[in-house]
Amino acid sequence: MRSWLASPRTGGLAALAAVIALLPLGLVNNYFYEVAILVGLNAIVCVGLNLLIGYAGQISLGHAGFFGLGAYGSAILSARFGWPPLAALIAATLTVALLAHVIGRPILRLRGHYLAMATLGMGVILSIVAATEDHWTGGPDGMSVPPFTLFGTSLSGEGAWYSVVGALLVAAVWLSLNLIESPTGRALRALSGSEVAAEVSGIDSARQKLMVFVISAVFASVAGSLTAHYSGFITPSKLSFFHSIELVTMVVFGGMASTYGAVVGAAVLTTLPQLLTVFKDYEMVVFGAIMMGTMIFMPKGLVPSLGRLAGTAVGALRGGKGVR
């Protein structure tokens, strides 16, 4: 029983589900719900992005591109072609997966700064396309998106959205935790530990990197589609470089190579700008400062640092053995 509770895959997931189930008690009005839903949607993106950045050690500065592509894919197919939103979401997701596969193949050969530059370029191109192809996307003014419907009933009301996004977030975390504790997940972590050792252990690094790149793009795309339907309106800012940086900051702040860290990072950094509306003009400055502070004071990120601290404390209580 104790090990069941201590395991991130079972105890942690139960804790997350409990938080999501109990949170509505504190959500006194629609605005709170709205923030909570945005937290959930961003957290789904971050859980996927953390697989790529945190576990596999590959950077992407263009993930807002996949998020936005999912959003615009859903928006265009449902608004301009009258597709059912679910079909639009699936089609957009498959398109993004295919695109990530095609783009990922050449650029994932690059490492470090070069990979960062290439993904940044990819994001910038997608954002320019969204801003200029105005007969499809509405250009910089954005476009409106019809509400999400599922088998004829439309998903409306903050409570309904909250439940759906909450369930999806639990599912995303579950998938991520499962993956990490599998041969594939260990292969990804091995890549960030030592690529040459991973290769000589039989891991096809190019294939694994591509796979996790596509998975993380799919997470972003699904969250993007839902965000578009939920907010009912979408602008190219969703694909912007700044949004990519926001996503990376959430992952890094919450804790790289920590699935729950990604969720916490998304929660804190989605909520923070809402609390600091006075600093609206300085949002990017605040994010930059948080990124710098994280790198300097807790390079492992919030959740792993707290976990380590707790481990040390428990070790001290148990007779000063500490954590090995």
Added chain:
Amino acid sequence: MSLLRTEMLSKEFGGVSAVDSVSFEIPPGVVYSIIGPNGAGKTTLLNLLTGIYAPSGGRIFLRGEDLTGCPPHEFAQAGVARTFQNLQVFFNMSALENVMVGRYLRERCSLATALLRTPGRARAERACREEAAELMRFVGLADWLGARAEAMPYGALKRLEIARALATQPRMLLLDEPAAGLNPAEMHEIGELIGRLSSRGHTVVLVEHNMRLVMGISDHVLVLDYGRRLAEGTAEEVRRDRRVIEAYLGSAAGSDGKARNAGARAH
């Protein structure tokens, strides 16, 4: 049939030959040592034999299969495993997980079963964990089963790499200077471990500086100098070979060939 065969294997870096037309055969089940002075091309040869470098010329066959130019993971698939002179440990994982990575090729696992963690996958995961633990005990790391890799001392990490390499169930195990940086007691234990591997039927290719270790356990020794094959034979034959003595061991066969050679090279 030989397990591994090379034909005129060469590697150049910017016109300088690190390995020059080296041909040899390794029969299965032996401890085969590759020795030579610093800069003789031993590690380059090991990198060629594991696909980390693509050869500039020549061919590599494993059990008759031509692996020339294949990437490292295909060498691993064909049954080649190795350790590294400068440790290449996954410090972001636990010791046990490091060894479990070695089981990668032996675990049949689709992306869908990994994501959904099917009951079969969960069972396979437990079995994998148990086998990795067994290998850690075999290499003498029973005390470190619950440790994080970053918390382990150097000597233990060297064994951890051996356990990880063994987890791939290799046909051929290449050890790149397993005794480097170890104290005499640890070195003795590594020698003993290699002996146990050999008696289990593993083919071990050993690149090592320490003459006492090499001479004690090798069935066959290949001597490289300036990237070329200088001599080969049993440990005893190599020890008596005058060219080897001149190039490497100095005037008398000793355990500190490195230092003597450094002097010899200065002439």
